[in-house]
Amino acid sequence: MNSGLPEVRNIGPAWLTAGLDRVRRIDWPTHRALHGETPLLSLGELIMLAEAGNLRGRGGAGFPFARKVMAVAESANQKRSEVVVVVNGTEGEPGSYKDKVLLTRAPHLMLDGAVLAATALRAREVIVGVTDPEAQVSVESAIAERGLTGLARVVRFPERFVTGEGGALVRGINGLKPIPPGRKVRASESGVAGLPTLLSNAETYSQLAMLASLGADGYRMAGTAEEPGTILLTVLGSAKSPAVVEAPAGIPLRVVLELCDADPGDGVVIGGYHGKFISGEAAMRAELSRAGLKPVGTQLGAGIILPLGPDTCPLGEAARVARYMAGESAGQCGPCALGLPVLAEAMEALAEGRGGSVTLETVRRAAGAVKGRGACSHPDGLSRFVLSALEAFKEDVNQHVLNGSCGRKVLGRLPVPMEEPSQPTVGRLVVDWSRCDGHGLCAGVLSGYITLDIHGFPVIPNSPLPARLEKDAEKAIAMCPALALRLERNGGH
Structure with a gap:
């Protein structure tokens, strides 16, 4: 097994994973012995095959592949332009390894599908986007093994969650910062170098190769009638x-x-x-x-x-993910740059049992405030994730609201690359309880970080104040009518 990759297992037919139980990486001769030659198809034949196999994208949206190919072909015909085929193998999601496995251990199957599509569309080149260095080496070796140098190339990007978004990938290939473009741009109309671009992930192209090899009837031997394969x-x-x-x-x-x-x-x-x-x-x-x-x-x-398993705190796990996702923002719009940190802080407060029902309502408001307002789908995604935690773990939510905890520690079951302690801090907020009258203005300024208890008094986390909240903290201190709030800075200054 490759370093850092989980074991590969199968239930039923091993199509995409054929041979991975025997060899570390499937080279070109081994691939041809396993899968034979992939038939080359005309554009019409490719579209008919994808429709007959009901092939859909495997990157998340599940868009019909035949419709995507038709959109690229129509755009190229209208513009009388060339086409580019792009394989999205970035897989910035911390919990996903399927595309890394394909690119690192079975790269020729993905290339079969990409070349099949490129031939049908008469594309000028195939570009494979990756973030993993081992995947880069594997795919570049595969390109050389089958004599595709000059016709196919690999572009490597930073390992970030938003890098995997289609628009971010196209921007990166075009030499720009690989973040979502901020407005909806269909790759089929204007992608790499402004050309119509067929963009799908590594598994989708691998599935296309299997569909072409098996034929629609053979492909339908697995899966369901509506969702074969x-x-x-x-x-x-x-x-x-x-x-x-x-x-x-x-x-x-x-x-x-x-x-x-x-x-x-x-x-x-x-x-x-x-x-x-x-x-x-x-x-x-x-x-x-x-x-x-x-x-x-x-x-x-x-x-x-x-x-999750039975022994970890579900809300604590969700809060860890919320903090990570807030940090993965592209930083180009208010809902991401400002709204997601507030949502993460409110979720952390709920997990730590601070603020009771008021904090719970803050989480709901913060999730609702970012929904549908971002320049990309990132705010919607985190809002959906957090709200689903409140729905799935109602009893745990009640325990945290009423008792401050569900009684379980956070064991880190959900993969998060970078934890919170790496954030710069400036000190701790402290309340002089002999002065505090419960005006609540500080919670309004530092919403999500400071919550209010049932009597209207501030509840402040024991953790250090993140440096990004320093200006808001100074504002809250200045606005306190009772002069009860102060910031004890790191180093005592």
């Missing part, structure tokens, strides 16, 4: 045997959890940190398909499965 899942969290799992679409979630020796506990994150929590009870009856997850109120997204 297999799916790749990353199962981490409390799993004792974390793995990237290939399974038929429609498989019960409990079967996948059992394979990875994972107890769902109070709940499971489905779809990553722009996805949702579902309760442990819902996890036991959910099926992993669009139709199968609809009854439990969520979507598969990029195939991320994160069971």
Whole structure:
């Protein structure tokens, strides 16, 4: 197994993961022995095949691949321009490894699909975007192995959550900062170098290669009638045997959890940190398909499965993720740069039992304030994630509101690359209780960081004040009518 990658396992046919139980990386001769030659198709044949196999994007949105190809072709025809094919292998989500596994261990399957699409569209080049250095080496080696140098290339980006957004990827390839563009720009109309661009993730192109190899009828031998084929899942969290799992679409979630020796506990994150929590009870009856997850109120997204287990604090886990996600903002609009830190701070206060029902209402208000207002989907994603935690863990929320805790420690079951202590701090806010009259102005200025108890007195966290809140803290101190608030700075100054 490659360093840093989970084990690869399968339930049912091993199509995308064929051979990974025997070799570390599938080279070009081994790939041809496993999969044979991928047939080349005309544009019309490619569209018909994608429609017959109901192939949809596996990066999260589930958009029909045939419609995406048609949009690129129509745009190129109208503009009389060339086309570019882009593979999104950035996978900035901390809980996802499926594309890294494909790019690092089975890169030729992805290239088969990308070359198939590029040939049908008469594209001028194939570009593979990655963040992982091992994936870069693997794909560049694969390009050289099959003589595609000059026709295909790899571009590496910083490892950040927002890098994986389609518009951010295109910006990065174009030499700009890889952040969402701030306005909706369809890659099919204007992507790399302003050309119509076919953009999908690594698994989607690998699935296209399998569909072409097996034919629509063969591809439909796995999965459901509405959602044929297999799916790749990353199962981490409390799993004792974390793995990237290939399974038929429609498989019960409990079967996948059992394979990875994972107890769902109070709940499971489905779809990553722009996805949702579902309760442990819902996890036991959910099926992993669009139709199968609809009854439990969520979507598969990029195939991320994160069971919490029974022994960690769900709200504390959600607060850790909220803090990380607030830090992953592109910083180009108010809802991200200002709203997400407030939401994260309110969620932390709730997890720490500060402020009771007032804090709970602050979380709800903060989540509602960013929803639908961002320059990209990042604020919506975190709002959805946090609100789903309040819904899935109602009993835990009640315990934190009434008793200050659910009685469990935060064990860090959800993967978060960078924890809160790395943030710069300036000191601690202190209240002189002999002076405080409970005016509550400080909580208005430092909403989310300072909350109010049931009597209207401030509740201030024991943790140091983040440097980014220094100016707001100075304002709160100046506005306090009783002169009861002060900042004890680091070093005593």
